[in-house]
Amino acid sequence: MGERTPRPRVALLQLLNGAWVTQALHAAAKLRLADFLAAGPLPVEELARQAGTETQTTARLLRTLAMFGVFSEVAPDQFALTPMSEHLRSDRPDSLYHWALMQGEAWHWQAWGGLAENVRTGHTAFELKHQLPLFEFLDQQPEAATLFNSAMAEMSSLAVKAIVQSYDFSAFRRVADVGGGEGILLQHLLEAHASVHGVLFDRPAALDKARARLKGTPLESRIEYQSGNFFETVPSGADAYVLKHILHDWNDVQAGKVLRACRAQLPRQGRLLAIEYVLPAGDAFSPGKLLDLEMMVVCGGQERTLEHWKSLMADNGLTLDRVIATPSGVSIIEASPA
Numbered sequence: 001m002g003e004r005t006p007r008p009r010v011a012l013l014q015l016l017n018g019a020w021v022t023q024a025l026h027a028a029a030k031l032r033l034a035d036f037l038a039a040g041p042l043p044v045e046e047l048a049r050q051a052g053t054e055t056q057t058t059a060r061l062l063r064t065l066a067m068f069g070v071f072s073e074v075a076p077d078q079f080a081l082t083p084m085s086e087h088l089r090s091d092r093p094d095s096l097y098h099w100a101l102m103q104g105e106a107w108h109w110q111a112w113g114g115l116a117e118n119v120r121t122g123h124t125a126f127e128l129k130h131q132l133p134l135f136e137f138l139d140q141q142p143e144a145a146t147l148f149n150s151a152m153a154e155m156s157s158l159a160v161k162a163i164v165q166s167y168d169f170s171a172f173r174r175v176a177d178v179g180g181g182e183g184i185l186l187q188h189l190l191e192a193h194a195s196v197h198g199v200l201f202d203r204p205a206a207l208d209k210a211r212a213r214l215k216g217t218p219l220e221s222r223i224e225y226q227s228g229n230f231f232e233t234v235p236s237g238a239d240a241y242v243l244k245h246i247l248h249d250w251n252d253v254q255a256g257k258v259l260r261a262c263r264a265q266l267p268r269q270g271r272l273l274a275i276e277y278v279l280p281a282g283d284a285f286s287p288g289k290l291l292d293l294e295m296m297v298v299c300g301g302q303e304r305t306l307e308h309w310k311s312l313m314a315d316n317g318l319t320l321d322r323v324i325a326t327p328s329g330v331s332i333i334e335a336s337p338a
Contacts, residue, residue, distance in 0.1 A: 026104020
């Protein structure tokens with residue numbers, strides 16, 4: 001009998017090969033294979049004809065992804081969508097199509113090749129690769145910026161319903177969503193609370209997409225759009241300032257500037273709501289621990305533990321009052337003026 005391969009070695013090998021799966025998913029998204037299968041199963045030859053791909057290589061890609069439950073070979077050389085690949089369709093409101101594209105695009109993917117150097121030197125891998133910080137790079141690369149914004153909107157949509165259901169925003173008159181992107185969270189918040197008005201604060205390109213998306217809806221009259229630099233100032237006149245996945249983009253010094261800008265506008269009875277992961281101690285699993293590496297690689301930011309959040313708030317004139325866990329995995333970190 002041959003020697004049995006130790007389980008830890010197999011498990012490690014599976015983790016090492018995870019990059020292959022990411023690129024396979026990226027390829028399937030880029031070729032829009034899920035879109036072509038939306039109407040029902042297809043023989044791979046017909047699928048390849050519609051997608052403009054080579055038959056055998058298409059079959060090999062789908063066969064591999066089917067092993068993970070992404071697509072299904074329902075008959076020899078005939079493939080169909082599964083519940084997972086439904087989310088690779090570009091036309092679904094709960095799609096991960098743009099996220100799959102971004103994960104495999106060279107400008108993002110290649111930065112991860114500098115992770116070891118990032119860890120060794122403390123210098124952000126994305127900057128080492130591209131000689132620019134992420135957001136300056138996106139300013140110069142409109143196509144990449146559009147993809148980035150769409151991917152962020154998809155990730156936002158995964159959590160917004162859970163966030164709105166987990167916190168009573170009706171206590172506020174005017175909510176400012178700082179760095180709110182295309183306004184997905186603010187939209188759900190206002191739809192759930194008819195008495196609340198909102199301010200969407202972000203870069204002009206993100207605001208343009210939000211305006212276009214919400215034009216003609218009942219919310220149009222309840223949202224004010226403002227652009228600016230949240231390191232310097234944020235809109236005045238709100239009694240709640242929401243920062244969803246903003247602070248994790250930055251180190252403590254930069255995050256502190258954002259918090260102080262919000263603190264300067266926050267009324268005595270107002271609240272600052274940071275929506276972020278709160279990392280558990282020890283070996284406990286959390287998606288935030290992987291996201292922490294993404295933040296380190298692409299923009300020099302970080303995820304934080306509860307104690308870290310407490311000290312960050314205290315250092316910038318705020319008191320962390322409570323943490324509300326949501327079913328999505330992220331938490332609502334509520335703070336008030338110290």
